Amino acid sequence: MAVNAPFYTDVLIIGAGPGGLMAAHALAKLGIGVKIIDRRGPNDKYGNADGLMSRTLEIWQSYGLFDRIASRACPVHLMIGYEQSGDGISRSVPTTNVVVPARYQYDFGVAPEIIEEVLRRSMEETGHRVSQRLSPAYIDRAVCRDEPIKVILRRLSLESNINGEVKSVLSNGHREFGPDTDDSEIIFARYVIGADGAHSWVRRHFDIPMEGDQTEYFWGAADVAVTTTFPDFRAKCVIQAATGAVILIPREDDKIRIYVQFDPSEAARDESGRISIPSDAATSMVLDKAKIGLRPYEISFTHVFWCTVFTVSQMVAAKYSVDNRIFILGDACHTHSPKAGQGANAAIGDAHNLAWKIAHVLRGWAKSSLLDTYEIERRRYAQDLIAFDKIIAEALDGGTAADYQSLLHQQNMFTSGIGIRYSSSLIIDAGLPKGAAHLEAGYRLPPVGLNRLADWRPQELQDLAPSDGTFKLFLFPGNILCESDASRLELFCAALSSPPAATEWLGTRVRIYTILDSEKEKAMWNNVPLILRDWKRVFVAASPENAYTKFGISREGAVVLVRPDGHVSLASMLSTSAAAEIMTFFENI
Template sequence: MGSIEKKVRHVDVLIVGGGPVGLVTAYQLAKFGHSDSIAIIEKEPKSSQDQYGRAITLYPRSSEMLDQLGLADELAQECFACRKTVSYDKDGNEVQGRGWYFMENMKDTQWDFALVLRQKYQEEIFRRRLREEGVSLEAPVELVSVRVDESIPSGSHRISALTKNGVTGVEEEIGCKYLIGADGGRSFVRRALDIPFEGNTTEDKWVRIDGVVETDVPKSRVYGAFESPTHGNVLWAALDHGATRIGFAYTAERQKGYPEFNEAAAVAEAIESVKPFKLKFKQVDWFTVYSVGQRVAKEFFTKDCVFLAGDACHTHSSGAAQGMNTGMHDAVNLAWKLSMVLRGLAPASLLSTYESERLPNVQKLINYDKDISRLMTMQLPTDWKGDPNADPNEILGTVMEEASTFTSGLSIALDINKINVAGSFKSNIDPPPVSAGQRGPDVQLQKPGSFEATRLHKETPNIARYHAVVFAGNPEDTSTRLKEFSGAWEASMMFSNARSPVSWLTIPAAKLGPSAYELLGVSPFGKVFYDKEQTAHSRYGVDAKEGAIVVLRPDGWVGTATALNGAAIKELEAYFRGILLVE
């Protein structure tokens, strides 16, 4: 009997790893028009029988990004929307302003809550939505080897990935232009390419257990903290479907009581961790014990064709519930850039901004996580210079409050570079509320005609296109500027080009009127939305007497902003020529 011939196929992008980061990356590429030229593989069988555990929390900025991809509404249907928190001291007394309290003050967003939904349910939604875009997760399929032929030009099929089907044993060679390793903390892609994973793993062990419980905890359907003298700063998180997660430090002292750590041990320790309150498990869904550590890959992008994303390039404790959020930021930063390069709209050099934009923010998280994870284990930070007898619970509350807008993702900013350019627009507000490299805030708007309420993020979806937003101000004051700009805009070859990946919106700061054309005195630039209370202009720091043009990147960060006048078109054309390959 002859040997089975090895199958061979070619794709533009191979994604390794079927967790949330891999699935959302694949979903974006499929949505952006690449469904026929991508593949996503996962070595574990994926089904509705998957374990419950792992990540649970999406913070506001992650929800905003998923909202602009059309995914958040479905997550919100199933989630536990957490807006309340509580902290209890060792005697069971409520302590104000500690632990997760910052969650109650996540403002300036429609998604002003922690979206708590176990990874199992998130993945089910992402897999289904990916299938609707014409791509199915291939599982169980394992990556066996990967080779990059650097003699083949970048942008061609220079990667050979050998995969093996876990059921049939059939091997397949996949030739691809780009490979994305979203295959977790023990990433095969990272190891196969010898990318150093720098950092350390501590001796500290933590336990997480999910299930349905009965308890006399007064506030149980919240994100909570119990300041336990034996189990550190204990996590209590209300979950979807009526379940609860409890997480605690598993000290060397506690470990002595168990020859083997099994479900019974996890339950017994969880009951101890929330004393003086009572706890009973009606059902255990999942539990784990793991070592805490922080590691960062030396490179997130290597050989001009291989990317790492999510836990494959950074791991940390679950102390601040940042794992899935950081991975979502990776996925959303990468996908639109890769799509633009694949469509010939941008040079391959755009891809290098993935690492340069993500790495500093990952490093910031790691540094913060080192302090958080020690404090949650009742140890002071390693570089602590204050009172050696300080209460770690008190310090933890301060650290988490200081880092709150970074944790929520709303203040995560990107350095000035070729795609984040400080333009000619100067806000009259000091410091300006929004500038290049910062998140473009969501703001309330009204549709013409019906005056129906809408939001800027709903009208600027992430479809791998830029959005140029003309804040037209009050047309009575800006009419001359609008006419100058309109003439230059209509004469622009770049923006009249059908291939131009730039959509336009016009937002006048004016009372609602029957006709946008009559209101503006010129033809609107793209769709029109009213800002009758001038709240959108105010949030973006735009004077209604002067106006401005704000360019939003596909992922929702501000790319640049120009003054509203006839010279703005030349400035915008120069900005886009620095990024795109269109004239």
């Protein structure tokens, strides 16, 4: 059995699904050394994710990836409910799919392999590649804070099963391997991320329990190409047929994703009582159920790309990390039904939250305690997701399509990701006067149009906060041509830059932008104080959607501190007190 020379890296990522690839992509873009492995081979077939939500699209835009995925995805603008009617189904009034204010007023229906391909290719541009058919075999459980983590990987043979499982037994704390491996690799990493799915090897290796329920909800899913008399197969459809719920989601290249609900009594089970259905039987079960559910419309399947049946687990991991050195994300730490389309989005959100924090600690910009906020923020989100998933599951289990449609609209702030709010030490609540009535710390920075003052170029505010690992400080001083507003800005800048330590974090970890409420015909970009005098970073609020009006900026101005992941840390009045609070924040982070 060959053993290669040890490989050293900053972060080892186990699992190259959407979450693992997003983590790898984000870290690589920040200059962090990454090795990412996956148990799958290049030709393995799989399904899983079926779309990206509005907030996830904003995240992709922040990494410069939106156009790459947009060119290959299917925007989903329309939602339609169908109810049981006589021997068939009848159509309800169509509605907009995304009903909350968002930069992108739609979701993307897109195959997981396309999501992964876009992330993989972008990651490869940084010189990183996925090492495939590798599986973790051993991780040193005695994690020492000052030493790299030792990980042994085993290469899987072509005959290894789809889960990439390695036959093993525990012997004196080490793994012994069966004949389906032929060589191994030793990795030393500062951090390890387990993005290895619902049956996570990393989670099980460290005995992290899942808390929640294994439900009796039984569903089938398939990616198909069809010919049909059903008129709305290019809309998101929720159909409550006599035989159970059917959900259709349009996908790229004229494909559609179909979900069908089964009664648990229809399931074949193994000796332990778990559902056990051969893949060929599963395919016919799912397609036949869809045909019956769509009556009186006819549907035939010209190609089946992927099909599966599953029961629904609604669980959250008891913890997300081991000593802030080993982390889990995505399905490894939360499992739920796919009916609200949160799977890949939740995993990508986990990765987006975690990557910049690891980068800051590795760069010496933050204490290791910063990593505590990953579990604090994302585990709370996962618990909220499971609670919502239970409501969704109940609505589909015997409820009406109209009720489900209404529920999705009512909860669209959550399902879109726009309404996710974090609460941790990274959210500053020091009782300072409110400077922006419509901006709340913890939420993501909303979009709004601006004009760059030096050349009047239109600019989207969110695009001033890309995922580049830096904090963004947005100053809203009011009218720079007004003496009192200009004086207030001068005092703030003096307070912010007076301590010697401020020059270090202002120059490396923070980018400052000034947004004026002045007439662009009269103001000039160099009217601002010296430390703000960069022609690329001075803007005026644009019409018709003025940022001052949208955000409720007070007459005394406002300061907004935005984290590297686009969430607001502080929204306060522009004052020397706010400057002091910001300096304290960076001293303590």
